[in-house]
Amino acid sequence: MAMASLCPCGSGGAVEACCGRYVLGAAHAPTAEALMRSRYTAFVLGEVDYLIATHHPTQRHPNERQQLVKSLENTDWLGLRVLKTQQGQGEDRQGQVEFIAYYQDPKPGQIHERSRFVKQRDRWFYVDGDPLPPILPRPKEPCWCGSGKRYKGCHG
Helix, strand or coil: CCCCCECCCCCCCECCCCCHHHHCCCCCCCCHHHHHHHHHHHHHHCCHHHHHHCECHHHCCCCHHHHHHHHHHHCEEEEEEEEEEEECCCCCCEEEEEEEEEEECCCEEEEEEEEEEEEECCEEEEEEEEECCCCCCCCCCECCCCCCCEHHHHCC
């Protein structure tokens, strides 16, 4: 895996000290939010094996690898915002994380989801999520596509 200097999850830390250690298998994510952030990082870096390994075994499907590979070929991930976390700490057995992941495929878009996670045998797994409506910036706020323009002048 080619590591960038800053972690794609938006933590501001170096990828090696942040999500990279989970994606590489050197450690397990200690919280549901850490797993969600590391899964986003795996999407950015194209780490399909990690995405499958951290998807709860009861939720995997036979074509998952092919679908992930195809999706990753056509998607540029632009950023992540974690909005809310419920439970999902080290002592918990379940948790939820609400987030927005911004992408371009080829047009800018977002995934706004409330994801469910479970912890089994001291490892967190992504189970599934409920899609939520997009949250658009106000016209004068920076556009979430990463263009540097105000939202109104870019996509508003």
